[in-house]
Amino acid sequence: MENILAQSAVRPQATAATLAATAQPVIQLRDIEKVYQTKTIETVALNRVNLTIHKGEFVSIMGPSGCGKSTLLSIIGLLDEPTSGVIELDGRPVQSYSDKELAALRNQKIGFVFQSYHLINDLSVLDNVELPLLYRSGVGGRERRERAYAALDKVGLSARTNHFPSQLSGGQRQRVAIARALAGNPEIILADEPTGNLDSVMGEEIMDLLLGLNRQEGTTIVMVTHDEQQAHKTQRLIRFFDGSQVQ
Amino acid sequence: MIRHLFTLIWNRKRANFLLMAEILLSFFVLFVVSLLLVNNYHNYRQPKGFAPDNVWEFNVDPGQDTVDRKGTLRRLVQELQATPGVAAVTWTSSNTPYSFSNMNTDQYRYKDQKAPLTEVYDADDEMVRVLGQKVVAGRWFDRRDDAATHTPVVVNQKFAEAMFGQESAVGKVLTDDKRTRQWQVVGVIEAYRSGNDFAANEAALFERHVLQDTAQYGNNTLLVRVQPGSGAVLEQQLVRKIKAVTKGWDANVNTLAENRQDKLRIMLTPLVALGLVGGFLILNVALGLFGVLWYNISQRKAEIGLRRALGATGRGISRQFLGEMLVVTTLGVTGGLLLAVQFPLLGVFGLPPQVYALAMSLATLLIFALTAICALQPSRTAAGIHPAVALREE
Numbered sequence: 001m002e003n004i005l006a007q008s009a010v011r012p013q014a015t016a017a018t019l020a021a022t023a024q025p026v027i028q029l030r031d032i033e034k035v036y037q038t039k040t041i042e043t044v045a046l047n048r049v050n051l052t053i054h055k056g057e058f059v060s061i062m063g064p065s066g067c068g069k070s071t072l073l074s075i076i077g078l079l080d081e082p083t084s085g086v087i088e089l090d091g092r093p094v095q096s097y098s099d100k101e102l103a104a105l106r107n108q109k110i111g112f113v114f115q116s117y118h119l120i121n122d123l124s125v126l127d128n129v130e131l132p133l134l135y136r137s138g139v140g141g142r143e144r145r146e147r148a149y150a151a152l153d154k155v156g157l158s159a160r161t162n163h164f165p166s167q168l169s170g171g172q173r174q175r176v177a178i179a180r181a182l183a184g185n186p187e188i189i190l191a192d193e194p195t196g197n198l199d200s201v202m203g204e205e206i207m208d209l210l211l212g213l214n215r216q217e218g219t220t221i222v223m224v225t226h227d228e229q230q231a232h233k234t235q236r237l238i239r240f241f242d243g244s245q246v247q
Numbered sequence: 248m249i250r251h252l253f254t255l256i257w258n259r260k261r262a263n264f265l266l267m268a269e270i271l272l273s274f275f276v277l278f279v280v281s282l283l284l285v286n287n288y289h290n291y292r293q294p295k296g297f298a299p300d301n302v303w304e305f306n307v308d309p310g311q312d313t314v315d316r317k318g319t320l321r322r323l324v325q326e327l328q329a330t331p332g333v334a335a336v337t338w339t340s341s342n343t344p345y346s347f348s349n350m351n352t353d354q355y356r357y358k359d360q361k362a363p364l365t366e367v368y369d370a371d372d373e374m375v376r377v378l379g380q381k382v383v384a385g386r387w388f389d390r391r392d393d394a395a396t397h398t399p400v401v402v403n404q405k406f407a408e409a410m411f412g413q414e415s416a417v418g419k420v421l422t423d424d425k426r427t428r429q430w431q432v433v434g435v436i437e438a439y440r441s442g443n444d445f446a447a448n449e450a451a452l453f454e455r456h457v458l459q460d461t462a463q464y465g466n467n468t469l470l471v472r473v474q475p476g477s478g479a480v481l482e483q484q485l486v487r488k489i490k491a492v493t494k495g496w497d498a499n500v501n502t503l504a505e506n507r508q509d510k511l512r513i514m515l516t517p518l519v520a521l522g523l524v525g526g527f528l529i530l531n532v533a534l535g536l537f538g539v540l541w542y543n544i545s546q547r548k549a550e551i552g553l554r555r556a557l558g559a560t561g562r563g564i565s566r567q568f569l570g571e572m573l574v575v576t577t578l579g580v581t582g583g584l585l586l587a588v589q590f591p592l593l594g595v596f597g598l599p600p601q602v603y604a605l606a607m608s609l610a611t612l613l614i615f616a617l618t619a620i621c622a623l624q625p626s627r628t629a630a631g632i633h634p635a636v637a638l639r640e641e
Contacts, residue, residue, distance in 0.1 A: 107558025
């Protein structure tokens with residue numbers, strides 16, 4: 001099994017302009033608005049956001065806290081619904097999809113990586129990585145195991161399969177979370193501040209892993225980050241301020 | 248998914264231990280309550296062995312009158328039998344059906360076989376006409392027994408099986424433990440559950456007593472079978488006759504139906520009390536389970552969000568929480584069943600095996616229903632948690 005971490009640094013990076021010209025859009029947001037309403041306050045989290053992300057693109061989203069980055073990621077990840085606007089995945093609008101259809105789309109097309117890893121502490125590393133496949137029909141126990149082993153091998157954690165999250169360092173936990181995202185073989189990875197809880201060395205390691213995935217596997221990655229340096233390693237940087245795209 | 252649930256529960260065994268222990272204890276309480284209910288129902292379904300309808304019980308008390316008590320009683324029986332509306336009269340011991348009196352002994356022997364604890368009744372030739380016992384082998388007492396060398400007895404099937412196994416009981420001679428007395432079985436009746444409607448079919452033996460001049464005076468209870476529909480008019484008529492024949496003996500009358508109701512009320516009171524205590528306990532357990540599940544879900548919101556993100560539907564989340572609860576229940580019930588099965592193996596209450604099996608099944612069913620009901624609402628709540636919100640919980 002190819003180890004992404006080992007090879008990520010040697011592959012050339014495609015430019016955003018090249019991709020825009022050749023690749024088809026995988027995510028399209030049109031006039032997306034998200035308003036949180038309570039009895040007394042109305043908060044606009046996203047204001048008429050238009051965004052197209054092409055297949056194989058690595059996009060980073062930056063902005064101050066509370067500017068709507070995570071809300072945007074939730075909407076792209078079909079975890080939240082916009083107040084208005086259209087989301088298209090592979091050219092198909094998803095607003096009319098049922099809970100079951102949205103769950104299936106999330107399971108098959110999207111992999112999530114979170115700042116706080118979101119590993120289940122009572123499950124071993126292997127069981128954690130198997131999780132997305134558990135919700136996919138037609139994948140048997142043996143296949144689940146094999147794909148989970150393969151994903152862990154990709155992130156260089158094949159020796160830690162029987163460990164529990166509490167026995168791992170922060171960087172290792174995030175690699176497990178990436179392996180979990182990879183196990184389902186998704187077209188898109190949505191990473192919400194994946195290095196936010198890590199020191200700079202670990203952060204670099206995770207960033208290299210994501211870059212390797214994008215270059216070698218052609219995985220589309222949308223990453224929310226506060227780290228300017230890491231954001232500049234991606235093909236496109238989108239800046240947000242007060243719920244609006246400013247760049 | 249089932250394997251995943253078991254893995255999750257096993258890895259959380261410390262956290263789930265108290266919950267499992269609570270389910271185990273609840274199962275055990277339910278098992279004991281079920282055992283009581285099933286056993287009573289099992290007994291209730293057994294043949295009574297006699298017909299209590301239209302039977303009146305007269306208790307006569309001669310008081311200070313010591314003159315020719317047997318002769319007076321004999322005349323009284325004859326007078327009552329001759330009364331229109333009376334079908335039959337029997338003179339018997341005080342342990343009549345649904346009375347609070349009983350006589351039992353284990354003195355009977357057949358060869359080396361010792362009898363179980365046996366309820367003993369005094370009976371005359373007419374009793375079978377009054378109480379309608381169903382004779383399944385041999386016959387009831389009659390004049391042929393006047394010349395018997397051993398005291399004639401009629402036993403129930405329970406006694407016959409315990410003493411003679413597959414052999415025919417009729418003609419067998421029983422002795423007492425000192426071999427000083429002998430009884431000969433002349434007939435076998437199907438059953439005789441006279442204590443109350445929920446009484447077990449215990450071994451029973453009827454010993455023939457007739458109102459001869461040589462007979463010992465002791466019994467002063469008369470059971471009278473009357474024509475269906477007889478009421479207060481006949482009752483007054485019979486009481487007047489008793490007064491007239493006995494010249495002032497005290498007499499009181501009850502129907503067996505009234506005695507049955509009285510006994511039932513007394514039997515049911517502790518059962519209802521026990522049922523209430525059991526019900527209250529189960530309610531507490533249910534509230535406890537409910538609380539634990541609410542807490543569990545509030546603690547696991549981030550996990551719920553994660554699972555939704557990874558492809559679980561709302562219904563899938565609900566099923567998972569319900570499934571986890573059922574796995575915990577299965578483990579608790581397995582422990583409870585291991586304890587419960589010791590009862591029949593060790594013969595603790597001496598009940599039939601099918602009663603234990605039914606009680607275990609009932610308790611299992613109840614505890615699963617209870618946990619499923621308690622888990623339903625929290626699981627639905629878990630399903631309704633918004634994934635984006637849940638993911639922000641940590």
